[in-house]
Structure formats: structure tokens, C-alpha cells
Amino acid sequence: MPYEEQVKANYEAAKAQYAKHGIDVDQALARLAQVKISMHCWQGDDVRGFLNRGQELTGGISVTGNYPGAARTPDELRADLEKAFSLIPGSHKVNLHAIYADTDEVVEIDRLEPKHFDRWVQWAKEQGLGLDFNPTCFSHEKSKDGLTLSHPDAEIRDFWIKHCQASRRIGAYFGEQLGQTCVTNVWVPDGYKDIPADRLGPRQRLKASLDEVFSEQLNPAHNLDAVESKLFGIGSEAYVVGSHEFYMGYGLQNDKLICLDAGHFHPTEVISNKLSALSLFTSGILLHVSRPMRWDSDHVVILDDELLEIGKELVRGNLLDITHIGLDFFDASINRVAAWVIGTRNTIKALLRAMLEPVEALKQAEITGDYTTRLALTEEFKSYPFGAVWDYYCASQGVPVREEWLTEVKAYERDVLALRGN
Ligand SMILES: C[C@H](O)[C@H](O)[C@@H](O)C(=O)CO
Numbered sequence: 001m002p003y004e005e006q007v008k009a010n011y012e013a014a015k016a017q018y019a020k021h022g023i024d025v026d027q028a029l030a031r032l033a034q035v036k037i038s039m040h041c042w043q044g045d046d047v048r049g050f051l052n053r054g055q056e057l058t059g060g061i062s063v064t065g066n067y068p069g070a071a072r073t074p075d076e077l078r079a080d081l082e083k084a085f086s087l088i089p090g091s092h093k094v095n096l097h098a099i100y101a102d103t104d105e106v107v108e109i110d111r112l113e114p115k116h117f118d119r120w121v122q123w124a125k126e127q128g129l130g131l132d133f134n135p136t137c138f139s140h141e142k143s144k145d146g147l148t149l150s151h152p153d154a155e156i157r158d159f160w161i162k163h164c165q166a167s168r169r170i171g172a173y174f175g176e177q178l179g180q181t182c183v184t185n186v187w188v189p190d191g192y193k194d195i196p197a198d199r200l201g202p203r204q205r206l207k208a209s210l211d212e213v214f215s216e217q218l219n220p221a222h223n224l225d226a227v228e229s230k231l232f233g234i235g236s237e238a239y240v241v242g243s244h245e246f247y248m249g250y251g252l253q254n255d256k257l258i259c260l261d262a263g264h265f266h267p268t269e270v271i272s273n274k275l276s277a278l279s280l281f282t283s284g285i286l287l288h289v290s291r292p293m294r295w296d297s298d299h300v301v302i303l304d305d306e307l308l309e310i311g312k313e314l315v316r317g318n319l320l321d322i323t324h325i326g327l328d329f330f331d332a333s334i335n336r337v338a339a340w341v342i343g344t345r346n347t348i349k350a351l352l353r354a355m356l357e358p359v360e361a362l363k364q365a366e367i368t369g370d371y372t373t374r375l376a377l378t379e380e381f382k383s384y385p386f387g388a389v390w391d392y393y394c395a396s397q398g399v400p401v402r403e404e405w406l407t408e409v410k411a412y413e414r415d416v417l418a419l420r421g422n
């Protein structure tokens with residue numbers, strides 16, 4: 001049987017099995033096709049960006065590895081993103097950082113304007129992509145002591161406030177131009193390596209700075225603001241100003257999306273368990289889907305228990321409408337295009353797996369105290385023919401089925417990435 005026919009036949013057989021449990025697979029795929037993943041541009045060049053290219057990566061984050069072929073220019077980065085998107089089913093977004101401005105002007109980051117991102121906007125229009133945005137409060141001379149919006153020096157604080165204000169305007173421009181809301185996420189690295197004498201003062205300053213950052217009213221159809229907390233970073237082991245409690249309080253009080261990065265909590269703490277609770281109090285959530293390994297190591301996302309659990313929580317709690325799903329990992333030890341493809345396909349797979357579960361039967365078993373059925377069904381469904389549905393979804397979206405995509409990445413590596421000579 002020709003391969004396409006085999007994929008279709010497997011799909012039909014799988015569909016019949018799921019239908020026995022009242023699961024409408026066609027409906028699940030239609031729903032899945034609506035979900036956008038915001039693919040982070042910074043996987044493509046190890047968080048270097050194009051402004052201040054000489055600056056080392058700071059902010060307590062780190063990229064390891066020296067796999068050849070990192071993008072050196074905006075055109076190269078866009079070509080790599082296009083390659084990755086051609087191997088991922090669905091229609092998605094690109095998440096930009098301010099240092100990825102594509103301009104011939106020499107511009108300081110507190111003076112960035114929408115025009116410095118026009119080439120990105122034109123490209124996004126051509127590609128049918130949405131854009132998200134982030135101020136870059138690191139890798140800069142004015143953040144060299146690890147402090148930005150909470151800095152004791154008012155002039156330095158003001159510089160970063162202006163940068164974040166400029167970033168929000170750029171986000172609103174993206175939203176207006178592309179007809180898709182842009183999420184602008186504020187993350188600052190501020191913290192101390194050792195035990196601080198004053199934990200309150202920096203938080204008071206950060207709060208006041210954020211109030212200024214968000215003082216301009218922007219159309220929420222164009223831009224939504226998010227705030228991202230963290231537990232610790234390299235050089236901020238003892239104290240991070242923007243802790244989870246800080247941003248949860250700030251976000252709830254000021255109607256900002258709360259960003260949960262999977263790598264920003266204690267090693268045994270998981271963000272999947274936070275979604276239902278947060279959803280009761282917030283108007284929106286931003287996810288930074290990442291894979292911490294012993295620390296906030298930003299490994300490429302794999303289809304592990306936590307990713308599956310995130311998918312389940314989003315689907316079972318009906319949270320996809322209020323949740324913006326972004327990725328945040330950076331691995332320079334493997335082909336960077338492959339890293340995007342693996343992490344993004346896995347995130348979509350986790351959602352599909354969750355959509356193909358007998359949720360109502362599981363909830364019913366639970367509510368009647370029949371935990372035996374809950375466990376039995378959960379375990380049996382792990383070997384239901386999810387793969388056949390995934391294969392069909394990829395084929396129907398015109399992207400390679402299974403590991404076929406790797407052949408394309410290898411060819412791209414040979415014909416394009418290897419020629420970059422880096
Ligand atoms: C580059 C990103 O903005 C950064 O990774 C941030 O989101 C973060 O998670 C820092 O640890």
C-alpha cells in the first residue's frame with residue numbers, strides 16, 4: 001500500500017478505536033489546528049541578537065554548545081525559522097526579543113521604535129505568522145551589575161523603563177499590523193548573588209518601575225502585557241527581585257498575564273499544577289515551555305511527563321483560550337533548526353494526546369470514587385494509537401510524517417548552515 005494510503009488507513013482504524021469512547025478525532029484535529037505556539041527566535045542564534053552583537057550573554061542565563069550554523073543576520077534567522085515552520089504542522093507565531101531589531105541605524109534600546117522591526121513585520125505578513133515581543137533587559141552595559149528596573153540608581157532605572165515602554169509600543173504595532181494580538185513579556189534578571197540586607201527595597205522599586213512601564217494605555221486587541229518571575233539565576237542565587245509571589249501579586253492586581261516558565265521554580269515544582277489555580281484569578285496566562293535539568297538549563301522540550309501534564313491541564317480545564325503558549329529553550333549543542341522542530345512538534349503532540357483522552361469518563365470515575373477505573377483507563381490510553389492520528393495530522397497539514405523531517409534538516413544543514421562557516 002502506498003505510504004499516504006497507509007497513513008490514512010491507520011488513521012481510520014485509530015479513529016474507530018477512539019470513537020468507542022466517544023472521542024471525536026476529527027473534531028480534536030480541527031481544534032488543534034487553531035492552537036498557535038509562539039516559537040522563540042533566540043534558539044536560532046544562542047540569544048545573541050543583532051543589536052550590541054559584541055556583548056556577552058548576561059542576565060544569569062547561559063547557552064552551551066558550539067554546533068555550527070548559528071544565524072548571523074536577520075535574513076539567516078528568518079530563513080532558519082521558515083525551514084523549521086515548514087516541518088511543523090499548524091500556523092504559529094514568532095517570539096522576538098528587542099535585540100533582534102533589523103535595522104541599519106545605530107540605535108540605543110531605550111529609543112527603539114516600530115520602524116526598527118518593519119522587516120520582521122513584512123516577513124510575518126508574507127508568512128502568515130503572528131509576532132510576540134520581549135524587552136531585552138540583559139546583555140547590556142547598563143545591566144552589568146545584574147540590576148535593571150529595580151536599580152538603586154534612578155537614571156539606570158529610567159533607562160530600562162524607557163526600554164520597556166518602547167517595547168510595549170512595538171508590541172502594539174505588531175498586533176495592529178498583523179491583526180493578531182502580540183504578547184509583550186517583561187522579564188528582568190534583577191537579583192543578588194548573596195543574601196541581601198534589604199529584600200523589600202528592590203521590590204518596591206521594581207513595582208514602581210513597572211507602574212511606569214505600563215502607564216500608557218494600549219489597545220488590548222493589539223498588545224497584552226505579561227510578567228515573568230524566576231526563582232534564581234547564575235549570579236542571583238540568593239535573591240531574585242521578581243519572584244513568583246511578586247509577579248503573581250503584581251499581575252493579579254494590574255490585570256497582566258502571568259508568565260510561567262517551566263524552569264523558574266524549585267526542581268520538583270511543576271507549572272502544570274499551577275494552571276488551574278491561576279486560571280481562577282487571572283484573565284490570562286503565558287507559558288514559557290522549557291525543560292529544566294537540575295537548574296534552569298533551558299533544554300529542548302521533550303515529550304516527558306511534565307509536558308504531557310501541561311497539555312492535559314490546558315485541555316481538561318478548557319484553558320487554551322486564556323493561555324498563550326510560548327517556548328523558551330536554547331541549545332547550541334545540536335542543530336538549532338532541529339531543536340525548534342523537536343520542541344515545537346512535541347508541544348503540539350502533548351496537546352493532541354490530551355485531546356484524545358476519555359476526559360469525561362475519567363472525571364466521572366473520580367467523582368464517584370472509582371479510582372480503580374481512573375487509573376486503569378489512564379494507563380490503557382497510553383497505548384492507544386495516538387501516533388496514527390499524529391501522522392495523519394502532519395500529512396494533512398502538508399508537513400513531513402514522523403522522522404522524515406530530519407532528512408530535510410540534514411539537507412538544510414549541508415546546503416545552508418554548514419556554509420556559514422561558524
Ligand atoms: C531569553 C528569555 O527572555 C529568557 O530566557 C527569559 O524568558 C527567561 O526565562 C530567563 O530565565
Ligand SMILES: [Mn+2]
Pocket residue numbers: 228261288328
Ligand atoms: Mn522564560
